Amino acid sequence: MKAGSGFRRRYxxxxxxxxxxxxxxxxxxxxxxxxxxxxxxxxxxxxxxxAVLHDLVLLPLYGLADRALRRAVPAPASYVNHVRVPAFVSVLLLLVWFPLIAGTQWRRYERYTGLSADGFWQRWLLITAGLFAASALWLCVRAAVSRARARRRGAG
Structure with missing residues (x-):
């Protein structure tokens, strides 16, 4: 009997x-x-x-967008994650940095940080493009590995 198994069973x-x-x-x-x-x-x-905005507005929108994506992309569910994840991170960054991306809080940002607020939307677009490019590259690697495994199984 392993030590601490009673704790693990209870907790x-x-x-x-x-x-x-x-x-x-x-x-x-x-x-x-x-x-x-x-x-x-x-x-x-x-x-x-x-919390109310997320649960009553955003969550149903997430569900509708996900359902539309799964219908539009005739691929296995694991491949759809290569669109879901970069889209989620991109939207999250947009929500967090929206005042600066939209340009509504530039003066306040520059006053408090002493830094220029120029280029937030361009950087957000570049980050979004990079996220989707990395996800596409990862999908290609997964597909190549999957094909190589299938060939080895077929040859063996």
Whole structure:
């Protein structure tokens, strides 16, 4: 019988996992206390609004876009992930940096950082192109490896 198997059976994972989980909760609690020490009502309102917006608006849109993609691309589901992942990362970057990409917060950004805000949308487009190019390259590598394995099985 392995040592610690009773803990794993009761908790479901190893003691280091529990320790890491407790440390992450402590860090999150500390960050929350520091964050909410200022305008706590505005921050709570922003989080609740973001959750409602995500669950009631964005999640159904994700589902519709995914369903449309699977119907439009007659490929195995694992290949569709080569479009899903770069699209997800690109949209996430767009959401995070939207005020600067759209040019609505350039003055504030330049005032606080001392850096120029020019070129955010061009950089976002380049990052998006790079993500899709890397994903396409990875798909080509996967397909080549798959074909090579199939040939070896057929020849063996």
């Amino acid at each position: 479901g994972d190893s003691p280091p996992h529990l320790l890491l989980l407790l440390c992450s909760f402590a860090l999150t609690g500390y960050a929350g206390v520091r964050l909410l020490s200022g305008d706590w009502f505005g921050i709570v309102l922003w989080f609740v609004g973001a």
